[in-house]
Amino acid sequence: MATVAAVIASTHHPFYYKASTSSGPDRPPFADEWVAKIKAFRETLTKARADVLVMVGSDHFHQLWLDNMPQFLIGKAPYYDANFYNEEREFGLPRMFLRGDEDLSAYLLRQGIDAGFDLAFSNELRIDHSITCPLITLRPETDLPIVPVYTNIFAPPLPQPSRFVELGRTIRRLVESWPSDKRVAIIGTGHLSLELGGPRQFGPHGPDPEFDRKAVSWIASGDLESALAEVSLDSLWLPGNATHGFMDFMLMMGVAGDNAKADYADSLDLFHTMEAYFTWYPEGER
């Protein structure tokens, strides 16, 4: 059976690529500290010696649209083109080309449906920055095949937080039962408190530092009980109008397991958002 080599959860800040590659007067003052943190975070994946990456993220109204909106979708394709015109325009992200692992995609789809998740699928999926940002930070060589998993954190009605957690638990169980000798890293990105297109956007820090502090503590300690008790679809509006992306962190807590303490946890208070980085090693700390 396959091995879960690492479980990794982080924010996906689309400005990292531009900040880390800029120089001279264009380089923001926080870039060096940010790059140093990312390099340390990247090492946590390198050490896991993964063969394939399951990548959990969310399409930002790129390929998935309101005329046909899936709640949970798994890509099953041999290759994925990635990043869109408006991400090049706004964030300076490069076009990318990624290899897929169709065997693992097929396994997660078949077994996931049989486990009670009526998963949508796509045989031609263009990936956006929720998945390319963590590849840029964690595996810029993009040499490992991926299985993309998209969640709807964007277009109400959304699935309940508990459903995200349960999908995470299911993905973990299914990867561990995949008949393969491969080492799989399960990586997912979401948000802490975040406001986009509202009065609290782009402040000096995230819109709700108190929520961020609690959220980081829940994730680092694997405290799903508190997270599920305090977080609801209604409550997530309070820390910021784009905070439903926190449910992808909750999904990753489901992957990591109840009360699973992160082996690596770091954060960075940036303008308008807090960045956070977590890694678990199910085989034991590396």
Add this chain to the structure above:
Amino acid sequence: MSKYLLDKFLYTVDRDPDLVERYRQDPRGTVEWWEAERAGVILNCHGHERSTWHAFTDSEREALATHDYVTLFELGAHNFLLLTLFIALFERDYAEPLGFQREFAARLSHWSLPYPDIST
């Protein structure tokens, strides 16, 4: 009330570089053309198989035609689509980094929770 159509306008313009420029330069003309020619296009269907029932309300049409993102927010346009397209339209006019984004926030500062419902 046609929040879906508002979002469809923002979505289809935002993903097309030519339409972004056209909407910046001629908002009213672009909105009128779009409502007549594009509103009914189902994105994954042949052009002859189009929806026949879409129309903006007068207030929606006017808000789009005047680049009035405060009113669009209040009408329940999706916050992410609204921000992304309006950054593409106007960020270039501000000297300071994030200058437009901060003005956008300031112009909505009279709002507190709950914000207008973005459900479609």
